[in-house]
Amino acid sequence: MFQPKLQNKLSLVALLVASSLLSACGDSTTNIVEKEPIAGDDGDDHDHDHDEISSVGRLVISAKDSNLVSVYEMEDGSLLDSFAVADTPSALAASAGKRYALVVQRTTDRVEFVDGGLFQEDHVDHLHDYQQAPALSSFVLSESRPTHITSTDSQTAVFFDGDGNSSTPAAVAVITDADITTDSNGYPVLHYTTHMHGAAQARGEYVLSTIRDANSATTLPDKVGLYHAHDDHFHEEMVFTETCPGLHGSAQNEHVIAFGCTDGVLVIAQEGETFTASKIANTDDFSDTMRIGTLVGAEHAEHLVGFAGSSMFAIHAEDGEMELVDWQGGEGAGIIGYGFADKGEKFVLLDNQGYLTILNYHGHEHEGAAAEPAFEFAAKVQLTSADVSTMPNGSRFELAISASDDKVYVTNPIDSTLLTVDIADAEVVATKQLNFIPHKLVWLGIAEAAEAHDH
Known part of the structure; x- marks a missing residue:
């Protein structure tokens, strides 16, 4: 049976709105700046003003109860442009190459893409950095209830939950930054026969994605399948016999893929084209x-991080260990925001009381690491002195983590500010x-690669 692609062009109305906004914001001409190669080139054939390339990066920020998203240059905090998308964003996420912002509009079944304008190309013998004006891409994903977005450094998996009320099945699209750039319709899509609140992890030619019994009383899946890409679709390779009741949440590192279950964590290890599943049971630190x-x-992090409410667990999947942090x-x-930071050397947690906690990560298996905990408390930064009970209804502090330096960014809806936090010095260094x-x-x-550690 023919399956429609998820990509649709922007409607005429959306194009007119975006065009009107661009006219109001100024010149939309694209000017591309090419940076001197960072490796493998003596530069004799290049004459670029590489000081014009932003090494700090850009932020995309959406406005509350609005369809406007704005792009800021973090070198100087300047507003570069604003764009009108079809509906109020429910989430923002970065594409695999961190060039594009996925503007998720869950209730209206749509994902739009904002080009941040900073990207890197592999020219075989060297890497080139480029800078251009931000833009609203014509590439759009349209399928029912886009919810969970996961990315590696080369692929992004978008899980569409589907809708039980309309009997609309779930789907997974696996895309690359090149697909977005070229407005491709050849990316692979996994189509289900029932809806589910699921999750997917892309692994090269494969995607590991959840499976739900259509007769289940819950929308949560309880199994995981392995699927292999064939042109614009996926073939089922296998369904793992290890079950994962109440499955929610997924992540991966270089060696394993993991899914959260009510009774523990389902771990799937990959060795070439061979995938094997095992289970790490909940520890005594878990209540019922x-x-x-x-x-x-x-x-390159040996540990995954798992959250059970406000409790944090360090999970060494290969060793089958789980420890409370x-x-x-x-x-x-x-906990309302989290992630590895400073090229994997730290882990940060944003809480709803207005504090940013900074942990040092010692989990790499190098000499001396065995005597240290995987995650060690380093500092706590107070982000606001305001009464957090005055937070606008439906709002919260939000976190974005730089992939190029040791900065993180937090928005405070109470006073409509953007904070820049230096996590090396554990202090707020700028307020906008x-x-x-x-x-x-x-x-x-343009991300700076995390250093690989010997294992």
Whole structure:
């Protein structure tokens, strides 16, 4: 049976709105700046003003209860442009290459893409950095209820939950930055026969994605399947016999892919084209009501991070170990933002009380690491002195992590500010006043690769 692609062109109305906004914001001419190669080239054939290339990156910030998204240059905090998307964004996420912001509009079944304008190309014998004006891409994904976005450094998997009320099945699209740039319609799509609140992880030619029994009373899946890409679709390779009841949350690193379950963590190890599944059971630190519902990973980090409510766990999947991390959260603190930072050397947690906790990551298996905990408390930064009970309804602090330096960014809807935090010095180094109440944000730019550690 013919399956329609997820990509649709922008409607005439959306194009007119975007065109009108660009006219109001100034010149939309694209000027491309090419940076001197960073490796493998003596530069004799290049004459570029590489000081014009932003090494700090850019932020895309959406406005509360609005369809406007704005792009800021973080070198100087200047507003580069604003764009009108079809509907109020429910989430923002970065594409695999961190060039594009995925503007997720869950309730209206749409994902639009904002080109941040900073990107890198592999010229075989060297890498080139480029800079151009931000733009609203014509590439659009349209399928029911886009929800979970996961990315490696080369692929992005978008899981569409589908809708039980309309009997619309779930789907997974696996795209690259090149697909977005070329407005491609040849990316592979996995089509299900039922809806689910699922998750997917892309692994080169494969995608590991969830499976739900259509007769289940819950929308959560309980199994994981392995699928192989064939042109614009996927073939099922196998369904893992290890079950994962109440599956929610997924992550991966260089060696394993993991999914959160009510009774532990499902771990799938890859060796070439061979995938094997095992289970790490919940430890004695779990109460009957706790479960891992969120997982975080990074390619060169030996540990995954799992969250069960406000409890953080270090998960060494290859060793089958799970340990509670003392992140020294304050009373009543809930974790609302998180991630590896500073090229994988640190882990940061944003809580709903207005604090940023910084942990040093010692989990790499090098000499002396065995005597240290995987994650060690380093500092806690107070981001606001305001009464957090005055937070606007439906708002919260939001976190974006730079992939090029040791900075993270936090928006504060209470006073409509954007904070720049230096996590090496554990201090707020800049505060920018915004002229709107911020909602979501994401960092875009040219990432500095994390250092690989000997294992």
